[in-house]
Amino acid sequence: MALSPEQIAQLQDNGFVIFRGFMEATFLSELQTATERQFELEGDTAGAEFKQEDGCRRLANLIDKGELFQQVVVERRVLDAIGFVLGEEFKLSSLNARSVDPGADVTQPLHADMAAIADERGYWVCNVIWMLDDFTPDNGAPRIVPGSHKFRKLPDPNAAPPDEVLVTGQAGDIAVMNAHAWHGGMPNRTDKPRTALHAFYARNDKPQQQYQKQMLRA
Secondary structure, eight states, rough: OOOHHHHIIIIISSEEETTTSOOOOOHHHHHHHHHHHHHHGGGGGGGTTTTOOTTTTEEEOOGGGGGHHHHHEEEEEHHHHHHHHHHHOOEEEEEEEEEEEEEEEOOOOOOOOOGGBBBBOOOEEEEEEEEEEEETTTTTEEEEOTTTTSSSSSOOOOOOOOEEEOBBBOOOOOOEEETTTTTEEBBBBBBOOOEEEEEEEEEESSSSOOOSOOOBBB
């Protein structure tokens, strides 16, 4: 993906950028259908390979659950954006789904994924949120603290909440996020679930969340 100067500035300064209308309508519909079908197939065990979460449905290891999901993690335009954050050598760490239940009054604590702090080589985790539903202020759109990826520390749960913004968008958008940035899910105050895929990447020299059959290297 040829990042525009504005997109580069957003990644560098804020720690995230949203690509509007990234998914074509047919591909979006296919992903929505495949994800819901997978929830139905796995039932109460959905997400058990990774973790369960109150107020949410989870799916894990989607890379091993269909060619359609594999297309998500090898999208060249996305990999170019990941490479901008992590450098040339990175791998797929996990491909999961997170669906916030209707009426779920659950707020995730601010966190950095994998409790990651940038090291002497720089950043080493990056997340791509594939929005299968609209992300609104009312249905659990995640919050993020702009610029917190540069703090080189984890959030203090006892400190006053820093300035934060919501990552909102429409179904078909994607958000590329430097996962060192402090972020967390919000409550869903609507009567419908809010579903997304999370494609998580790590620098090659770092551990991954789940050991996949299909590996990806830049």
